[in-house]
Amino acid sequence: MFVKLAVAASLVASVAAHATFQELWVNGVDQGSSCVRLPASNSPVTSVTTPDIACNANAASSKGVCQVLPGDEVTVEMHQQPGDRSCANEAIGGAHYGPINIYMAKVDDATTAVGSSAKWFKVSEMGLPSSNPDYWATEVLNDNCGHFTFKVPSDIAPGNYLIRAEVIALHVASQPGGAQFYMSCFQVNVGGSGSANPPTVSFPGAYSASDPGILINIYEQLNSYQIPGPSPYATTSPTVAATPYPTTATWNTALQPSTVPTAVPTAGAKGIGKA
Template sequence: MAVTVPLLLAVLAAFSVPDVLAHGGLANYTVGETWYRGYDPDLPAADQLGQPWMIQRQWASIDPIFSVDDKYMACNKPGVPPPSYIPIQAGENITAVYWYWLHPVGPMTAWLAYCPRDDCTEVDVNQAEWFKIWEAGLLEGPNLAEGIWYQKQFQHWDGSPDLWPVTIPKSLKPGLYMVRHEILSIHIENKPQFYPECAHLNITGTGTVLPPKEYLKKFPGAYDANDPSININVYATNTTNYTIPGGPIWDGFTIVDKYCLGC
């Protein structure tokens, strides 16, 4: 189901705020003025799974994932694939829409994974090779606990959506991809909370490149449980130094001739 953003906002205005804010997590996506409906764990799965408008992998609960070794770290639980894809051109923004987000402390990252053989529905998300295209963490001090994180900055408490725009690298090779948005909340001492969601994209454009192997990660496997950026007590430090886990961002400018992901 694809509708324009103004129409979406008009429809949502007809609902009370408690109804709109009944759940957390990545609820919708927008590309330009077009809105795409995601999975809603508060509605019956039978009314959503397999529907021609569904573009997001199923996430059945707002509960976080606590272990970096959890088999659902890639795309949340249970991760049932959708039948459809969001059309987007390389160089455009895809905006993740949250109608409610509570936590204020921790980094946010966005990832892509190329789907070989022009099909994302049959891809094992644990074997997919993910590369990070965006990240944001602590924006300003005075320290990790009291500073302003991007996770806090994108929150709205007036009933309007929390919007998270990410640009698809313009030089990226066209094809079918999975996009993975992850919020890592570290507000509880040594108890990280991971909130990943995934959708399917049909990326067009004139790009020709894919990232080299050093940018590719698997979930689980991308993170170390002992990483001090993950296993952390933000209240026990007065520093503003924080390294976002998962390695570097691929900016789309590394040219790899005849490189094949998943071959």
């Protein structure tokens, strides 16, 4: 891995580089923030043992429930500031490099379910998505206007679910407690007639502060990266967009194509920052 150097002061991360998942799309149709439990701030959770690791701290309640079907393509959307959906701004900036994880949990009532009491199964993940060791999943978000798309498993049982979308920022993860977790929970109802109940984990409980994908120095040479948590259920690894979406507020609804980039689409070296 190319050594990432601390360069200009402008690359030092700030609070503005923090971010939240704010919106949901179903099969390319924008659901907005109608079914998200929006976190109270864009600050990260840093402890894997707090109940906040499930659905973030002081997340607002929501009465909205988005309708999905098994096999639907669902897109979660991240931005730095509430209500800012501009593609001209990075979804998560400040050298906040790391993986993306998507979990689901079957619950009795998505509007009242407690995330830390739910049982979660992973449905999608992305860490280092190509042979380029400097190109992280968070840069896929930045190249795609904050969008990350996954498929609802085709065989899961109908009913209410929570979707947990998560970025783990690793820019200061070389010390215990340095990894930063940015997550939001979305409330959905899954239709269909499936019957599968995948194996699950709990939050807190799924991660340890010493997991190799959480306690890690990403500025050293990496031959591989182990994404925290279980393997995704009944899904394949997502593909990566070859080119960024245009810098407008209108999203190109095409999903990430199969071409994987081999070069980082950025200018200059990456800096080490903390926020």
